[in-house]
Amino acid sequence: RPSVWIRPDGAPLRVVAHRGASLVAPENTLVGDEAARRGGAWWIESDVQPSRDGVPHVLHDSTVDRTTDGRGAIRDLTAAELRGLDAGSWFGAQYAGQHLPTLAAQLEDLSTRGGNLLLEIKGPHTRRQVARIITEIRSHRMTDRVLVQSFDVNALRHTRELAPELALGLLRGTLDADPVAVSKELSLTSYNPSDAALADRPAVVGDLHDAGVAVTVWTVDTATRWRALLAAGVDAVITNRPAELSGWNAAR
Numbered sequence: 001r002p003s004v005w006i007r008p009d010g011a012p013l014r015v016v017a018h019r020g021a022s023l024v025a026p027e028n029t030l031v032g033d034e035a036a037r038r039g040g041a042w043w044i045e046s047d048v049q050p051s052r053d054g055v056p057h058v059l060h061d062s063t064v065d066r067t068t069d070g071r072g073a074i075r076d077l078t079a080a081e082l083r084g085l086d087a088g089s090w091f092g093a094q095y096a097g098q099h100l101p102t103l104a105a106q107l108e109d110l111s112t113r114g115g116n117l118l119l120e121i122k123g124p125h126t127r128r129q130v131a132r133i134i135t136e137i138r139s140h141r142m143t144d145r146v147l148v149q150s151f152d153v154n155a156l157r158h159t160r161e162l163a164p165e166l167a168l169g170l171l172r173g174t175l176d177a178d179p180v181a182v183s184k185e186l187s188l189t190s191y192n193p194s195d196a197a198l199a200d201r202p203a204v205v206g207d208l209h210d211a212g213v214a215v216t217v218w219t220v221d222t223a224t225r226w227r228a229l230l231a232a233g234v235d236a237v238i239t240n241r242p243a244e245l246s247g248w249n250a251a252r
């Protein structure tokens with residue numbers, strides 16, 4: 001299918017808030033998503049991982065140590081244990097009581113308040129774990145408002161098999177020799193290289209567009225690079241500074 005993710009000529013860069021508005025609010029929390037929306041970003045990037053009892057939760061690190069008042073690997077903690085954690089105080093006292101969200105809670109919040117989700121399946125996932133993520137997306141009727149991305153090709157293969165209707169993105173730290181071939185093989189909506197990777201070969205953007213594949217670049221926080229990516233034809237930018245990128249877009 002043609003990618004609706006491809007930016008029309010003259011349109012601004014699509015702003016994707018990295019872990020929410022993670023410089024001004026605690027990352028991967030609902031208050032962080034709200035801060036991103038207030039800053040003009042209607043796409044939120046989040047990371048999803050299962051708890052010990054298989055419930056998908058929104059968390060970047062493999063442990064809760066850095067971003068909550070708890071300790072331990074998320075895959076060793078139950079949903080009930082995770083529910084009791086404070087995921088806001090580490091960032092600032094005013095955020096005390098923010099939960100580490102379940103994916104269901106985040107989808108519920110986005111479906112009612114607005115916003116779309118660039119959902120990173122973080123780390124290896126079994127087919128069953130991917131199926132649980134898909135069940136949540138479908139039950140919240142968010143399939144048209146989610147793009148699933150991962151560094152893990154197997155997670156994307158599981159997603160494609162289980163949910164052909166979902167848009168997919170492949171995260172890469174270095175460029176593939178032939179990004180178009182890889183994108184076709186995985187039927188990607190978007191190819192998602194790091195900024196450094198794309199800087200080496202910006203011409204691949206045109207090749208991917210010719211193949212109907214969009215390009216989303218991570219994680220870019222300076223106007224110098226936003227300008228270069230816009231000129232290269234990139235469609236979407238994942239940034240820690242969503243309000244600033246929205247303002248930069250509007251000022252152009």
Ligand code: G3P
Nearest residue numbers: 045047120171218219238
């Ligand atoms: O969305 C891409 C980017 O988030 C990947 O890096 O470590 O922030 O998940 P990381």
Ligand code: CA
Nearest residue numbers: 045046047120
């Ligand atoms: Ca991520």
